[in-house]
Amino acid sequence: MPLPRFHRLADDRQGHILDVARGHFARHGPGAASYNKIIESAGVSKTAAYQYFDGKDDLLATVLDGVRDRLLAALGPWEPAASGPAFRARLEGGSRALLAHLHKHPEDLALADLAIGRSDEAQWLGWFEAVVGNGQALGLIRTDIDRSLLVAATAAVLRAADAWTLARLRSGDGQHAEQGADQAWLLLAALWSDGSDGNDGRETRDAH
Template structure:
């Protein structure tokens, strides 16, 4: 996380530094982008930057936290469903909103897998916990498995589907809708076959 002095910079200056870093990490890769080139492009001296971040990993964490926050904003909070059909519709709506955001924000698209992959807990997993709890309540998701395991497994399946779908998005428009395959995987994982509407898109 940024050091306290970074938070005391004017908001425009903070956002400029993070925008430059995000662009470099997206273009060159989260693990490959040059810290020195980012600093130079942002117009920050090497002396000053160490008052803002402990190092490259600190800056990368700040960038990926921002990416993850925007992904969660696109998804929106999970709202309780009336029934299985409504559950599928809400899942589809979140998936579509996330796909729309990623389609319009190529830097977030490039860094999405890295942002999700660095999150072992916190708000991202909380979203899936709410989804699993709601699916269990309406009888869509099995309850004979510890809920924390179901949450972790659901998040892992969707992350794998994310990585697969994101790779397809980066190569251009995908003529095949991958949502059916994801929904089939989830139905098998959850141990109950939902009725009604299937999601329109994969997460």
């Protein structure tokens, strides 16, 4: 966490320092990014920098917390659905909102996995916990697998699908990018089905 003196800076000054740091970490990676170059680019003296943060790791943690918070804000809270079609529509709506944010903010995309994987990931996984709980209540998601594992796997599938779609958008392959939601749904249907219907999740996929 930032040291108290950082919080006494004006909001725009705090934002500038974190924006500069996020750019360096996104471009060079957390390991290769230079703390000295970050603070120089932000216009912060070495003396002041160590009054704001304990060091590079502390600055990185603050940046990643900001990325995580923006991703959660883009998703918005999960509102329980009352039917299969509504469940799918809400899931796809959240995915589109997150994808739009990552498309607009490529630095957040570069750091998203690190931000989500931080030790305090309850805020992020809470959204997927709500999704899985709602789907299980509707009979759309299997209940024979440990809930925490299913939640983590669901989050991983959706993150991978969003990254896949963004890669195609950046390459100009808009036609295939538009298939991202359907591709994600196929993967989730296979993950969520216990195969008891004998069709490997086709009924789940056709619930719309």
